[in-house]
Amino acid sequence: MSITEIAKYAKIKGLNLVGTGDFTHPQWLKEINETLIPEDDSGLFKLINADSPVRFMLQTEVCTIFDYKGESKKVHHVILTPWLETAEQINERLQSFGSLRSDGRPILNLPASQLVEQVMEVCSDNMVFPAHAWTPWFSIFGAFSGFNTVEDCYQDMTKHIHALETGLSSDPAMNWRLSKLDKYALVSNSDCHSFWPWRIGREANVFELEKFSYKEVTDAIMANDSSRFKFTIETDPAYGKYHWTGHRNCKVSLSPSEAIKFGNICPVCRRKLTKGVEQRVEELADRPANFTREKSPGFLRLLPLSEIIATVLGAGSPSTQAVWKNYNVLTEKFGDEYNVLIDAPLDALTQVVDAPIAQAIVKVRDGTAKVTPGYDGVYGQLVLGADTPAPVKFKPKLIQPTVRQKSMTDFW
Numbered sequence: 001m002s003i004t005e006i007a008k009y010a011k012i013k014g015l016n017l018v019g020t021g022d023f024t025h026p027q028w029l030k031e032i033n034e035t036l037i038p039e040d041d042s043g044l045f046k047l048i049n050a051d052s053p054v055r056f057m058l059q060t061e062v063c064t065i066f067d068y069k070g071e072s073k074k075v076h077h078v079i080l081t082p083w084l085e086t087a088e089q090i091n092e093r094l095q096s097f098g099s100l101r102s103d104g105r106p107i108l109n110l111p112a113s114q115l116v117e118q119v120m121e122v123c124s125d126n127m128v129f130p131a132h133a134w135t136p137w138f139s140i141f142g143a144f145s146g147f148n149t150v151e152d153c154y155q156d157m158t159k160h161i162h163a164l165e166t167g168l169s170s171d172p173a174m175n176w177r178l179s180k181l182d183k184y185a186l187v188s189n190s191d192c193h194s195f196w197p198w199r200i201g202r203e204a205n206v207f208e209l210e211k212f213s214y215k216e217v218t219d220a221i222m223a224n225d226s227s228r229f230k231f232t233i234e235t236d237p238a239y240g241k242y243h244w245t246g247h248r249n250c251k252v253s254l255s256p257s258e259a260i261k262f263g264n265i266c267p268v269c270r271r272k273l274t275k276g277v278e279q280r281v282e283e284l285a286d287r288p289a290n291f292t293r294e295k296s297p298g299f300l301r302l303l304p305l306s307e308i309i310a311t312v313l314g315a316g317s318p319s320t321q322a323v324w325k326n327y328n329v330l331t332e333k334f335g336d337e338y339n340v341l342i343d344a345p346l347d348a349l350t351q352v353v354d355a356p357i358a359q360a361i362v363k364v365r366d367g368t369a370k371v372t373p374g375y376d377g378v379y380g381q382l383v384l385g386a387d388t389p390a391p392v393k394f395k396p397k398l399i400q401p402t403v404r405q406k407s408m409t410d411f412w
Helices: 003-013 026-035 084-097 112-122 150-160 214-223 256-261 277-284 305-313 321-334 337-343 346-350 355-366
Strands: 017-019 036-038 045-047 055-068 071-081 127-130 163-165 185-187 204-207 229-235 245-247 252-254 298-302 370-372 381-383
Touching (some): 003 017, 003 045, 003 337, 026 036, 026 084, 055 084, 055 112, 071 112, 112 127, 112 150, 127 150, 127 214, 185 214, 185 229, 204 214, 214 229, 245 256, 256 277, 298 355, 305 321, 305 355, 305 381, 321 337, 337 355, 346 355
Parallel strands (some): 017 055, 163 185
Antiparallel strands (some): 036 045, 045 055, 055 071, 204 229, 245 252
8 A cells, every 4th residue: 555545545534644654665765755754844745746734743653573581572562753854764774783675564683662762862752652552472461471570671761651542452541550651642643564554543542632733643643641641442352362362273263251260271172272372361461451631631432444344244354345335435425434433414425325233322322332462363253133141341431532533633
């Protein structure tokens, strides 16, 4: 997917700010240079030859692999920077620690603390935070190669860490259960590494800013200021591929209490289970499941519109023609996907699409839809109709936007 295509689908989604992705890869950095130009001194970028409302922020994700107290640690990190010059300087430094050409998310052989040091030495406006903080592999709190605290991971560079990315399998409510995370903003990004356009903006951050700029966005995150950083848009965490503990090959999916009962061993093949995010949160949490962190940005739980339509139609994939026919009709009528998911009334929806699709959209919006939890790399499934599973923990805290699209800057 090209930069121009990303802008196209971001607009359809209802985003007006997205990350470029992969500026560490030479070929993609070339694409960025050829397609985007700086917008004044904002630290953001726009398309060169197109009149698009979508703006871009220079962003990449990298993987660090290093030893810590005799154990191998594997952690993914998001890096933000405001200028092409600083992106190039970051690349110059990081190429000493691994090949930037081999992957869009390069593997670097250096400690997390050294990564932060290298990035922040380039420019104090740069930002680093851990990606998808709870997934079992390649994350700061991952069950298999992560840490128990932010400080253990980033050491003396923790002072530069101001946010954590919740990831698809967790949401703010789950992270609020850890008092040691109170000082960190909780950001939600789509983590879209595929070419499937419907995955753009499946999670996002919503801001109300005086000026649309890199500094305003990062300052709002660093301050964790709910007057500017309004709320996040989250998929139901059960939808994430690692929410529950399980074993994909044996089709075994277990809640934390059930997994503990089995000693985290698959009851079918007797191999070790892939520990899910919910169980890992339970291990580290020092607060009850219903704890609410005051004065923090709230969150709104949604699912991608294409996934909802595909479930209603019984389609094997959101890529089918029948799904996109309904998707296009809805987004053309209501302006963008977020307007469909958040604002469009039921009666207005039923004038555009069949009633079951309209009703499913409203069920997801009001939190009455159920999702069977994902596990061991298998996405969760939206379930509609009478035969629904027991409700998943962490009921959504629904916070409706207080401003309209012109003042929503959805952060990739």
